[in-house]
Amino acid sequence: MNDRTSNGAVRYRRMTKDDLQMAHKLSISVLWPHRLNDWKFIHGLGEGIVAEDGSGIVGTAMCWVHGSNYASLGMMIVSPEHQRKGIGCELVSRILKEVGDRTILLHATAGGVKFCESFGFVQTGWVHQHQGSVFRAPLVPLGAGERIRPISSRDEPALSELSRRAVGMPRATVLKHLMDVADTVAIDRYGELIAFASLRKFGHGYVIGPVVAPDAERAKVLIAHWAGTHAGAFVRLDVPGSSDLSPWLTEMGLVQVEATVHAMARGEPPRPDPSVTRFALLSQSLG
Numbered sequence: 451m452n453d454r455t456s457n458g459a460v461r462y463r464r465m466t467k468d469d470l471q472m473a474h475k476l477s478i479s480v481l482w483p484h485r486l487n488d489w490k491f492i493h494g495l496g497e498g499i500v501a502e503d504g505s506g507i508v509g510t511a512m513c514w515v516h517g518s519n520y521a522s523l524g525m526m527i528v529s530p531e532h533q534r535k536g537i538g539c540e541l542v543s544r545i546l547k548e549v550g551d552r553t554i555l556l557h558a559t560a561g562g563v564k565f566c567e568s569f570g571f572v573q574t575g576w577v578h579q580h581q582g583s584v585f586r587a588p589l590v591p592l593g594a595g596e597r598i599r600p601i602s603s604r605d606e607p608a609l610s611e612l613s614r615r616a617v618g619m620p621r622a623t624v625l626k627h628l629m630d631v632a633d634t635v636a637i638d639r640y641g642e643l644i645a646f647a648s649l650r651k652f653g654h655g656y657v658i659g660p661v662v663a664p665d666a667e668r669a670k671v672l673i674a675h676w677a678g679t680h681a682g683a684f685v686r687l688d689v690p691g692s693s694d695l696s697p698w699l700t701e702m703g704l705v706q707v708e709a710t711v712h713a714m715a716r717g718e719p720p721r722p723d724p725s726v727t728r729f730a731l732l733s734q735s736l737g
């Protein structure tokens with residue numbers, strides 16, 4: 451990607467590790483909760499483009515490829531003082547070239563929907579953000595022969611296969627990276643790993659996700675496990691609207707924040723295996 455000047459004094463170039471501090475400041479300016487470490491985590495897995503002028507970085511956009519057929523887009527931010535000047539449009543046009551003709555997924559804020567539609571993205575669903583503190587997690591019973599256990603590196607192939615089935619796209623690279631920053635527990639049924647959930651530090655506290663399970667009861671077992679072991683801490687989950695977990699989460703103290711996020715796709719969306727479901731996202735950027 452060549453540097454190029456457009457929009458007056460605004461230049462576009464590839465994002466490097468050295469940009470993350472300023473990118474972090476930019477995300478704070480639009481009230482996003484990411485810490486510098488959260489930027490480092492997603493940057494380690496993908497590519498980004500920054501827009502900068504004499505004052506520093508004024509815009510970002512990132513992409514992550516998931517095998518040869520899929521990619522996701524995220525961290526599309528233009529500083530409030532520079533919005534509606536075509537910078538977001540230029541960033542996204544450039545990042546779309548990086549991902550080629552793959553199907554592209556993203557999660558758009560209410561304010562970003564029109565912007566994303568202008569690139570041909572169409573809505574495929576909703577994601578509800580829940581957050582708060584749990585002081586007494588509900589007890590959700592496990593089935594016969596089932597137990598919760600921590601995972602080890604030997605479980606990674608089973609985890610990425612379960613995850614691949616739940617989202618319909620390859621997950622091995624993302625999960626390998628996640629294992630470095632998250633704690634993960636699984637439900638083991640007679641020696642077979644049938645569900646898992648990760649928890650990691652994020653934003654103002656912790657995020658529980660991904661949560662992958664064959665049904666809502668197993669997902670609740672895992673969420674209650676993490677909420678219970680982090681009682682009183684600030685916890686967040688991003689749950690697909692179709693998961694129907696929102697009333698249960700709200701009752702537990704993890705209330706739904708007002709702004710619902712739009713799941714969008716450009717191209718043929720992936721086809722998950724209906725026998726296993728992603729009940730919470732890893733993140734809005736990575737799906």
Ligand SMILES: CC(C)(COP(=O)(O)OP(=O)(O)OC[C@H]1O[C@@H](n2cnc3c(N)ncnc32)[C@H](O)[C@@H]1OP(=O)(O)O)[C@@H](O)C(=O)NCCC(=O)NCCS
Binds near residue numbers: 535
């Ligand atoms: C969304 C965002 C990245 C757009 O960046 P931008 O530089 O302002 O966008 P552009 O100036 O390139 O806009 C291109 C077109 O997108 C559409 N658009 C952009 N922002 C819009 C808005 N808030 N409402 C309606 N349409 C919008 C318009 O059609 C616009 O063209 P126009 O200004 O000629 O009407 C920016 O508003 C932003 O950072 N928002 C806060 C962070 C955020 O929510 N990011 C997630 C986006 S999914």
